[in-house]
């Protein structure tokens with residue numbers, strides 16, 4: 001039984017990782033390759049590249065526009081995303097033999113971060129059901145995505161606080177996988193569900209709205225400098241129009 | 247066409263109520279479809295032809311490869327709803343399809359069906375939808391209920407700009423033969439005659455002469471309205487409404503007085519007798535470029551050194567943000583000045599250098615507020631600092647009038663509301679939409695009228711001016727309550743005794 005689970009997850013995670021990395025890579029390459037023919041930053045916009053980097057950082061770390069738009073949503077989003085960030089940083093311990101300083105730093109926060117994440121997700125879900133206009137724009141996939149993340153979060157929390165799993169073995173399995181070596185994975189039900197859902201998340205990531213994470217940095221309204229009068233902005237296909245005599 | 251409707255009751259601007267949804271409230275609102283006579287001169291098919299569905303999808307694919315904005319915006323919306331209560335058309339009509347994300351989803355659902363794995367495999371799960379007549383009709387109605395004002399993009403955590411999506415949708419509809427009459431007819435006039443109103447050169451010359459006579463009679467000073475003058479320093483490109491409609495024309499008189507007082511030689515052009523560029527409204531790069539190139543040609547022919555744009559919102563966006571791309575480089579012009587400049591930059595600079603004198607008593611009795619035009623506020627800039635598009639018009643107004651107050655902070659600067667008539671919607675058959683879409687602005691205006699005794703609202707866009715002139719009476723105001731910024735300058739400027 002243990003052997004089957006191990007082999008299954010070894011294959012699953014290999015495939016999921018490939019799909020995630022290749023899928024995301026292709027998507028990002030497409031965003032990067034697609035030209036932005038016109039200067040369309042939402043103004044007032046920064047005039048310089050460093051200014052743009054700062055604007056993007058404020059959006060990625062502080063959800064600046066969302067803060068201006070909707071305070072309750074901003075709180076829910078921050079609970080979920082910051083919780084998620086801390087949880088993910090701490091999860092690095094399943095993949096590296098030496099625990100880095102950042103992981104050590106957030107180590108004691110794990111439970112709270114996990115709780116914040118789940119609380120944030122619950123509030124986001126409640127919003128989708130309770131607020132009329134949010135219900136209107138919600139599709140089935142939006143609900144499923146929240147449920148998926150909630151499933152990951154609650155099984156994780158249950159392992160953290162209630163039914164512990166053999167973390168040393170989990171780490172051995174994943175570090176082994178990184179070196180293309182199969183080591184046994186504990187067949188605890190919570191862990192199995194946690195990992196199944198995580199694999200599902202990895203598989204849908206490049207095909208879903210989760211593309212918002214890389215996409216933010218490619219959004220022309222946020223990543224362009226406001227200097228159209230000083231620098232002529234011309235993309236390739238627009239330049240070709242100029243060669244044609246008009 | 248325009249069925250009777252009730253003028254909305256204005257709420258309290260400080261409470262900012264979000265309306266309960268009224269599905270289908272504006273399902274019947276649509277502009278006239280362009281006839282073949284309006285389509286064909288622009289190179290678009292005259293009518294929907296068999297196989298248009300496939301052609302639409304093909305064109306969509308092309309746009310996705312040409313516009314990063316469209317491609318990224320299609321993928322990354324998380325349906326968070328931060329934009330849902332930000333569109334004046336939703337706030338004014340309660341129609342859920344006027345929530346920016348819902349509007350964008352009309353496009354996105356088709357994108358998903360034909361361009362994503364999820365939409366091909368599980369259309370029901372991700373809300374994917376076929377391109378068919380029903381979809382097209384919804385597109386036509388609701389992508390003509392977006393004034394491309396970009397307010398949604400300010401608040402979206404990823405800057406998703408529904409205006410970009412509306413433009414793409416309109417471009418696709420043009421490409422398959424279902425264009426909008428208002429825009430395409432006007433673009434045809436620009437190409438044929440030189441301006442949106444279709445004023446031929448002789449009529450234009452006549453009008454300008456009349457204005458010169460009026461000004462001389464009024465002020466005793468021979469202020470000129472030069473046109474097609476070779477070797478002038480400045481080419482002024484202004485919306486054609488400035489040549490005849492009020493309050494626009496009072497603004498034009500203001501520009502002329504400023505040039506006169508500053509001693510700057512300037513000229514209008516019959517070829518480039520229009521600042522507006524409706525190519526943007528229909529999302530068509532080539533049209534936008536063709537319209538912009540008229541300005542380049544006029545500048546070259548007249549041998550001017552600078553280009554200045556008159557008061558116009560969407561025009562200023564195309565001019566400020568796109569003109570260098572579309573019709574540059576401008577290396578033949580004087581490198582000491584940005585190309586193009588806004589007339590407000592020019593006037594503000596003169597005021598701060600004491601190059602012109604203003605006497606506020608010329609506007610005695612007036613209490614002003616200002617309507618930030620959406621495309622000036624969120625699609626362009628003035629001056630050399632971010633946000634100059636807010637400070638410069640206010641500085642010019644303050645220098646010209648005895649009292650100025652701003653409207654509610656959630657309705658000004660980059661949070662400004664569209665007037666309700668931008669983006670190619672300023673047409674009579676859309677009057678219900680226009681009245682309802684102006685509600686957020688009218689609420690903010692009502693508050694300053696009641697609390698601060700505001701008598702006039704300044705605007706810096708030909709569309710805003712035309713829209714408010716028409717809409718203000720619905721809400722019990724005088725149509726002359728809306729004024730041009732340069733109309734205020736015109737009333738205040740001291741002519742004659744400038745050395």
Ligand code: HEM
Pocket residue numbers: 059060061063066073076077078080081124125142145146149210212213214216324325326403
């Ligand atoms: C650069 C990284 C990221 C940024 C800046 C970011 C930002 C945001 C923002 C601003 C929202 C809208 C507010 C909300 O609904 O919570 C959002 C929603 C969401 N994000 Fe992220 N995010 C990032 C990464 C991620 C990652 C890695 C995941 C998942 C693994 C994720 C999952 C989600 C989900 C599921 C939603 C929708 C929530 C709902 O349904 O209401 N995000 N994100």
Ligand code: HEM
Pocket residue numbers: 084087090091094110111113114117149152153154155156157158159160161164165167170174194198201
């Ligand atoms: C291959 C990837 C993953 C592995 C091997 C893994 C494994 C684990 C394990 C063993 C625990 C229990 C920790 C303990 O007992 O202290 C846990 C907890 C948790 N996991 Fe994961 N997990 C993975 C990915 C994820 C992802 C992608 C998320 C979020 C989307 C997540 C969210 C959580 C949460 C919220 C907890 C509880 C808080 C904590 O202990 O950090 N996990 N995970």
Ligand code: SF4
Pocket residue numbers: 332333334335344345346349391392393394395396397398399407408409412664
């Ligand atoms: S661009 Fe303006 S009109 Fe269009 S959806 Fe966004 S807020 Fe509404």
Ligand code: SF4
Pocket residue numbers: 322323324325326327328329330346347401402403404405406
């Ligand atoms: S704010 Fe942006 S991400 Fe959120 S629903 Fe609107 S368009 Fe989508």
